[in-house]
Amino acid sequence: MTGPALFLLLAGLGAIAWVSARARALRLQIVARATGRRDAVHSLPGYHGWYVALWTIAPAILFLAVWANIVPGLVTQAVLADPAAQSLPMDDFYRSAILGEARSIATGAQAGAFNPLAQGLVEPYRAAINKYGVAGAVLAIVLAFAGGAYAFTRVRPDFRARTRVERLVMATLLIASLLAIVTTVGIVASLLWESFRFFSMVNPLDFLFGTKWSPQSAAMGYGNEDAFGAVPLFWGTIFIGAIIAMVVAIPLGLMSAIYLTQYAQPVVRKWMKPTLEMLAGVPTVVYGYFAALTIAPALRDFAVMIGIHGASSESALAAGLVMGVMIIPFVSSMADDSIAAVPQSMRDGSLAMGATTSETIRKVLIPAALPGVVGGVLLAVSRAIGETMIVVMAAGLAANLTLNPFASVTTVTTQIVQLLTGDQEFDSAKTLAAFALGLVLFVVTLLLNIVALRVVKKYREAYE
Amino acid sequence: MTEAINPLAIANPKMSARDVKVFYGAKQAIKGVSIDVDMDHVTAFIGPSGCGKSTFLRTLNRMNDTVASARVEGMITLDGEDIYSPSMDVVQLRARVGMVFQKPNPFPKSIYENIAYGPRIHGLAHAKADLDVVVEKSLRRAGLWEEVKDRLHDSGTALSGGQQQRLCIGRAIAVEPEVILMDEPCSALDPIATAKIEELIHELRGRYAIVIVTHNMQQAARVSQRTAFFHLGDLVEYGVTSDIFTNPTQERTKDYITGRYG
Ligand SMILES: Nc1ncnc2c1ncn2[C@@H]1O[C@H](COP(=O)(O)OP(=O)(O)OP(=O)(O)O)[C@@H](O)[C@H]1O
Numbered sequence A: 001m002t003g004p005a006l007f008l009l010l011a012g013l014g015a016i017a018w019v020s021a022r023a024r025a026l027r028l029q030i031v032a033r034a035t036g037r038r039d040a041v042h043s044l045p046g047y048h049g050w051y052v053a054l055w056t057i058a059p060a061i062l063f064l065a066v067w068a069n070i071v072p073g074l075v076t077q078a079v080l081a082d083p084a085a086q087s088l089p090m091d092d093f094y095r096s097a098i099l100g101e102a103r104s105i106a107t108g109a110q111a112g113a114f115n116p117l118a119q120g121l122v123e124p125y126r127a128a129i130n131k132y133g134v135a136g137a138v139l140a141i142v143l144a145f146a147g148g149a150y151a152f153t154r155v156r157p158d159f160r161a162r163t164r165v166e167r168l169v170m171a172t173l174l175i176a177s178l179l180a181i182v183t184t185v186g187i188v189a190s191l192l193w194e195s196f197r198f199f200s201m202v203n204p205l206d207f208l209f210g211t212k213w214s215p216q217s218a219a220m221g222y223g224n225e226d227a228f229g230a231v232p233l234f235w236g237t238i239f240i241g242a243i244i245a246m247v248v249a250i251p252l253g254l255m256s257a258i259y260l261t262q263y264a265q266p267v268v269r270k271w272m273k274p275t276l277e278m279l280a281g282v283p284t285v286v287y288g289y290f291a292a293l294t295i296a297p298a299l300r301d302f303a304v305m306i307g308i309h310g311a312s313s314e315s316a317l318a319a320g321l322v323m324g325v326m327i328i329p330f331v332s333s334m335a336d337d338s339i340a341a342v343p344q345s346m347r348d349g350s351l352a353m354g355a356t357t358s359e360t361i362r363k364v365l366i367p368a369a370l371p372g373v374v375g376g377v378l379l380a381v382s383r384a385i386g387e388t389m390i391v392v393m394a395a396g397l398a399a400n401l402t403l404n405p406f407a408s409v410t411t412v413t414t415q416i417v418q419l420l421t422g423d424q425e426f427d428s429a430k431t432l433a434a435f436a437l438g439l440v441l442f443v444v445t446l447l448l449n450i451v452a453l454r455v456v457k458k459y460r461e462a463y464e
Numbered sequence B: 001m002t003e004a005i006n007p008l009a010i011a012n013p014k015m016s017a018r019d020v021k022v023f024y025g026a027k028q029a030i031k032g033v034s035i036d037v038d039m040d041h042v043t044a045f046i047g048p049s050g051c052g053k054s055t056f057l058r059t060l061n062r063m064n065d066t067v068a069s070a071r072v073e074g075m076i077t078l079d080g081e082d083i084y085s086p087s088m089d090v091v092q093l094r095a096r097v098g099m100v101f102q103k104p105n106p107f108p109k110s111i112y113e114n115i116a117y118g119p120r121i122h123g124l125a126h127a128k129a130d131l132d133v134v135v136e137k138s139l140r141r142a143g144l145w146e147e148v149k150d151r152l153h154d155s156g157t158a159l160s161g162g163q164q165q166r167l168c169i170g171r172a173i174a175v176e177p178e179v180i181l182m183d184e185p186c187s188a189l190d191p192i193a194t195a196k197i198e199e200l201i202h203e204l205r206g207r208y209a210i211v212i213v214t215h216n217m218q219q220a221a222r223v224s225q226r227t228a229f230f231h232l233g234d235l236v237e238y239g240v241t242s243d244i245f246t247n248p249t250q251e252r253t254k255d256y257i258t259g260r261y262g
C-alpha cells in the first residue's frame, strides 16, 4: 500500500471515529440528562469526537514515523541475508555502492544497473521493501483500530474528554514552540562545533586580530598563518553597515519620523507611512542590483572625475548608501513609535510655555524619545551588519583595510558566501572559517539585540 | 437663558472675553461666553464634566490652536489687545499667559532644566548666573525651593506628584507670566499636596491673574474670590464666590452647588 493511500485511509478512519463517537456521546448524554444531575454530563459531544479521532490517528501516525526510520535498516539486513548477497565484495565502500544502486533500481529511481552484482540484488530488495511496507501498513491500521476502540469504550457522559483534548492541544503547541528553540540551539551548537574545529587549526587571536585575509592562499597549501586575519572583514562590515549606512539612515529616518508624527496632515500621514514601510518589503536582491548596477558605477565615475585614487566599481560607499536607504523605514518606524509614545501632555507643556513646534521637538520630544530611538538604531545596525545580498553584489571581495569609501571592501557576510560556494571539502580551514565568521556575526548581532531591547523596554516602562 | 449676566464687568480687566464660541468640527462646545478676569482675584471655573471649562480655559492662551478641529469665534483680549488678531504672536502670548495642567507634566529633564526651559527659549536669561537666580526665585515662589535645593540636578520626574505639580507651577512662573491658567491642578494629588498648592495659590494672588478650573466645590470656595459656573457650554452665572455658594441667582447653579447633578 502506498503512503498517500495509507494516510487517506487513516484520515478516513479518524473521520468515522469522530462522527460515531460524537453520535454516541450525544445519545448517552441525552439519557444521562434525563436523570437530572448537573454533573452527569461533562464535555460537549464534539470533544468526545475529537478524543476518539485523535486516539485513532495519533498512535498510527507516530508508529509510522518510527517505522519509516527503522525500515531501511531492516530491509538491508533482509537483503544481506539473501543468498544473492553472498557474492558481494567485503570492501565497505564497494558494498554500499552496489547496495545503493540496487536500491535505486528497486524503488524505480534508476532504470538499469551498471554493476551485474547490483542487478542480482534488485529482486531481494523489491521483496523486502514490499514485505516491510505491507507489514507497516497493517500494523498502523491495527493500531488505529485498537486506539479508536479503546477510546470509544471510554465515551461516557461523565468522561472528561474536554480536559483531555485541551491537554493534547496544549502539548502540541508546546512542542511546536520547543521545536523553534531546539532548532536555534542546534544551529548554535553546530556553529560552535565547526568554529571549534576551525580554531584548532587557526589561532583564535590570529583570526580576531590579524589584518591579512587570504583564505585562498591557505587552500592552495601555503599554510594557515597569516591567511585568516579577519580584521579587514570586521572593518568592512562596520564601515558599510554601522557607519555609512547609518549616516544615511539615522538622519533621514529620524526626520521622516518627525515629519510624519508632528507636521504631516492626517491624510498625508495615512499615505506616506505605508509607502515608506513598503520600502522595507523590497527584496534585498533588488537593492543589490540597484547598488551594483546604478549607484556603484556612478560613484566610481564621480570619484575618478574629482581625482580620487583607488576608486573601484565596487565600493563601500555604494553598498553603504543603498543599505542605508533600505534601513530608513526601519529607523523611521522605530523613531515614529518612540516619538508617538511621548505623552501629549509633554508636548502641551512645552507649547504652553510659548515654545514653537520645532523647539518642542528639539528640546522635549527628541530627548524624551531618545532611548527608544537609540534602541531602534541598534536594532538597525544589527540588521545592517547581517545583511548579505547588497554587499555581495556591490561591496566587492577585496579584503582592504581602508578608510577610502570609494575603494572596494569586503564584509563578513560576503566572505561567508564566498567561502562556502564552489567545490570544497568540508573540513578544510577555508570552509570552516565561514563558521567562525558566522559565530562572530551571531554573537555581535545577539548582543546588539539584547542591549537594544533592554533600552527600548526600560524606556517604555518610564512612561507606563 | 444663554446671555451671561456680568455683574463684575471691570473697568480695566486683565483678560476679557466677549461672545466667545468654540467649535470642534461641527460640534459647538462653547456657546457665546463673555467674562472679565482681573488681576486682584483668583477666578474659579466650576461646572459638570464636559461643560467646556477646559475648552474655554484653553482659548485664553490659544492652546486650542494645537487641536486641528478646533475653531474659535468672538473676541478675547489681554490688556485690551485682541489675542486672536493676526498681529498677536502666539509665542509671546503664551509667555504672558502660562498654563498648569491637570496631570503634572514635568519634562524628563533635571529640576533645574525644567525651570530654565522657559527662560531659555524666551531669551530671558543668558548667563549661567542669571539663570541660577531665575531658577531659585521661581522655585521659591512655587514653594519648592527648600525641598529641592540640594538636588536641582535630579530628574524632575523623580519628585512626588505634588512636588511635580509645584515644579510645573514654578516652570510657568519662571517666564514671568501675567496670567496663570490652571486646569484642575490638584485632581491628581493627595489632600496634603492639594493643601500646599492651595496655599501657593493664595501667595501668588495679586502678583498674577489666576484662573483655576476645579471640580472640587470646597476648593473653589477656599481659593477663589470670583466663581464662574458653566453648564453645557454656557456661562450660567458669574459672581463673587461667597455669593455664588450661598446665594446663587440661577436655578441651575443652585442645583449644581447643592449636588443635585454634576
Ligand atoms: N479635542 C476635542 N475634539 C472634539 N471634541 C472635544 C475635544 N475636546 C473636548 N471636546 C468636547 O468639548 C466638550 C467640552 O469639553 P471640555 O474638555 O472643555 O469639558 P470640561 O468641562 O473640561 O470637562 P471635565 O470637567 O471632564 O474636564 C465636551 O463635550 C468634549 O467632548
Ligand SMILES: [Mg+2]
Residues within 6 Å of the ligand: B053, B054, B055, B183
Ligand atoms: Mg477639563
